[in-house]
Amino acid sequence: MNLQFLVLALCFGAGVRSQKYSRELNEQKLSDIDGKPVEFRIAKLNQVWEKAQRTQLSPVRQSELHSDLKLQEKDELQWKKIKVEGLDENGEKEAQLRRNFNVILAKYGMDGKRDTRPMENNHLKDHETKEGDIFEDPRLNKLWNKAQTSGKFSKEELSSLKREFQHHKDKIHEYNILMDTVSRTEEEVHKNEISPLEGDAKEHVLHQKHTDLKHRMRDLNQGFDRLRKISHEGFTEDSEFREPRVIELWEAAKRANLSDDELDSLKEELRHFETKVEKHSHYQEQLELSHQKLRHVEALGDTEHIKRNQEKYNNIAEKTREMGYKMKKHMQDLSNKISREGLEHNEL
Numbered sequence: 215m216n217l218q219f220l221v222l223a224l225c226f227g228a229g230v231r232s233q234k235y236s237r238e239l240n241e242q243k244l245s246d247i248d249g250k251p252v253e254f255r256i257a258k259l260n261q262v263w264e265k266a267q268r269t270q271l272s273p274v275r276q277s278e279l280h281s282d283l284k285l286q287e288k289d290e291l292q293w294k295k296i297k298v299e300g301l302d303e304n305g306e307k308e309a310q311l312r313r314n315f316n317v318i319l320a321k322y323g324m325d326g327k328r329d330t331r332p333m334e335n336n337h338l339k340d341h342e343t344k345e346g347d348i349f350e351d352p353r354l355n356k357l358w359n360k361a362q363t364s365g366k367f368s369k370e371e372l373s374s375l376k377r378e379f380q381h382h383k384d385k386i387h388e389y390n391i392l393m394d395t396v397s398r399t400e401e402e403v404h405k406n407e408i409s410p411l412e413g414d415a416k417e418h419v420l421h422q423k424h425t426d427l428k429h430r431m432r433d434l435n436q437g438f439d440r441l442r443k444i445s446h447e448g449f450t451e452d453s454e455f456r457e458p459r460v461i462e463l464w465e466a467a468k469r470a471n472l473s474d475d476e477l478d479s480l481k482e483e484l485r486h487f488e489t490k491v492e493k494h495s496h497y498q499e500q501l502e503l504s505h506q507k508l509r510h511v512e513a514l515g516d517t518e519h520i521k522r523n524q525e526k527y528n529n530i531a532e533k534t535r536e537m538g539y540k541m542k543k544h545m546q547d548l549s550n551k552i553s554r555e556g557l558e559h560n561e562l
Contacts, residue, residue, distance in 0.1 A: 256290055258315075259283045262324055271322065273505040273531060274498045279322045281538030285546065286315055309422055313395060320391040349383050353438070357445040366448035374456045375444065381458035382437050389430045396423045436465065454481065457495075459545060460488040467552050480552070487544055494541045497534040504530050 252260045266279050290311055296302050319325035349355050358379055361367060367375060440461075455461050467480050504527045511523045 277534045280535040284539040361445040378458040457491045494537045501530050501534045
């Protein structure tokens with residue numbers, strides 16, 4: 215009896231030490247084989263981040279890239295566990311991760327190409343950007359100019375509306391990036407060098423990309439319809455949210471055939487999420503201001519003053535990245551939740 219107790223005690227102690235060791239290992243700053251600190255556990259993500267720091271990306275864009283890479287890292291580490299368990303037999307998740315990574319590279323100009331993709335969709339061709347246009351898409355510029363001169367919006371409402379226009383512009387850009395990757399995959403599929411087995415795999419990936427494109431185009435059309443309605447009619451008194459990403463999730467939830475109770479619960483969660491989005495936007499503004507001040511101080515050459523401002527800038531940059539990752543992860547979770555619950559209702 216005493217022997218059994220001793221064995222159990224030793225096992226328990228070893229388990230506790232093992233958990234403590236794993237926790238301490240995870241909390242340590244990551245480093246490479248030379249002992250240099252690195253940001254990510256995955257080598258290719260570190261390479262992208264190091265390249266970004268050598269380029270002229272603005273502080274806010276660097277912060278956005280860092281958050282996207284953190285999200286990509288989380289998804290890839292989860293996929294590795296899934297792969298070990300044999301739960302991605304057809305490679306669908308792997309293909310999606312590769313596609314997401316390529317979108318990140320192109321989105322931030324890290325794919326080694328000069329970005330010549332127009333900021334437009336299939337219905338927007340052969341236009342010239344006029345001086346004073348800020349969205350490059352002529353339909354967006356027309357709506358924005360109409361909204362500005364309509365007298366239906368307060369200064370704060372115009373600011374909210376402009377964020378919606380910018381968000382829509384970014385989504386168009388991401389759509390064109392994805393469409394570009396689909397075109398490249400189609401070229402690979404139709405090459406004669408690949409084996410029939412490889413061809414089948416490529417066809418599966420291509421099908422997934424076309425499905426993604428179809429969904430994104432639907433979202434773009436619905437988003438533009440919303441912008442057109444608001445530009446003509448103004449914000450209604452019962453407008454639930456102000457932030458574009460939150461509005462997008464709420465519109466998706468209303469289309470998902472959820473019950474009134476489920477919508478009420480989700481609405482409350484989206485309000486909390488909107489607060490998180492607004493806080494992140496505030497930190498992005500502070501990061502830009504801090505960077506401008508740092509550049510000004512560096513020009514003056516006061517070493518001590520530079521050091522203090524550099525520390526302040528680094529702290530704000532780190533906080534902005536951390537908040538950006540949490541915000542994007544929360545958005546991903548909400549989007550998955552809405553899709554999952556909507557699917558369950560449709561199957562009933």
